[in-house]
Amino acid sequence: MSFIKKHLKIIIIYIVIIILLLIEFPYYIEAPGGIIDINDRINIEDSYNSRGSFNLSYVSEYKATIITLITSLFNKDYKVLSKDKVVPSDIDTDDYNYVNQIMLKEAYSNATYYAYLKANKDIIVNSEEIYVSNIIKEADTDLSIGDMIIEVNNIKVSSKEAIDNIIKSLNIGDTISIKIMRNNKEEVKRAKLISYDGNPIIGIVVSKIKNMENNPKIKIDYKARESGPSGGLMIALAIYNSLIDKDITKGRVIVGTGTIDENGNVGSIGGVEYKLKGAVKNKADIFLVPNGENYEDAIKLKKEKNYKIKIKGVSTFDEALEYLSI
DSSP: OHHHHHTHHHHHHHHHHHHHHHOOEEEEEEEEEEEEEGGGTEEETTOOOOSSEEEEEEEEEEEEOHHHHHHHHTOTTOEEEEHHHHSOTTSOHHHHHHHHHHHHHHHHHHHHHHHHHHTTOEEEEEEEEEEEEEEOTTOEEOOOTTOEEEEETTEEOOSHHHHHHHHHTSOTTOEEEEEEEETTEEEEEEEEOEEETTEEEOOEEEEEEEEEEEESOEEEOOOTTOOSSTTHHHHHHHHHHHHSSSOTTTTOEEEEOOEEOTTOBEEOOSOHHHHHHHHHHTTOSEEEEETTHHHHHHHHHHHHHTOOOEEEEESBHHHHHHHHHO
């Protein structure tokens, strides 16, 4: 008891520090991020060097504590968002993080596939791993996010198209069996087909990751904290640039964002204003962004802040390549 009395002030200070640093609130704080040189993530045999760089842009995200909330009051570049604006209310945080990891792997898969095709390099797709990345609330199934689909109605599937072809031959209201891999264990689940525009569907969204053989060989590294599909376009450009004997960076620091599918189409992303601010902060020469609302938001911010950076909106990999090659 005498020890507590003697050190009461110190104990109180420690308690206050713990409250300030560790107690979290149901909010997230978004702030301008930085850039990542993609050459630090990919390693290709006998690759060509470049004078400039292709870079991923990212948003800094912090869980809300008393300190970060107070900091946000004095920094106009910080934005406080309720948790349900960041993590959908129908998915828990662990599932949300897991899905984002799957989507990151899918982004690298699509980027690698399209870049090798575009560069006329050897690439063989042996199979595709199909993961459940979302389940709509109307679905009638015991599937879970993160399940890897192996069979549908006892038919092995190795592509999304294979699943679609099976479903098309069935009727709304039919119950199907789905063999999945969950926690390294095979299980059989069920789904009752529901209607979408008069067509039968399971009511899930899937992500697919290609298992490929590449020549030249490629090794991709990414950090555990990295996630999401928004780097797809820039990853594809960086891989492509390493595979050809012409340096399309031309010594420039090129930053950008945007998803990419296996056909080279570029999709929209979130947090474009923070990503642009990060690009400007790191003295980028060019900022590539998906056409549409993302591009409009980037141009608006450029005018407001009088940024000198060049901004180019693109809808496909080929549009980005054509712009950079001029």
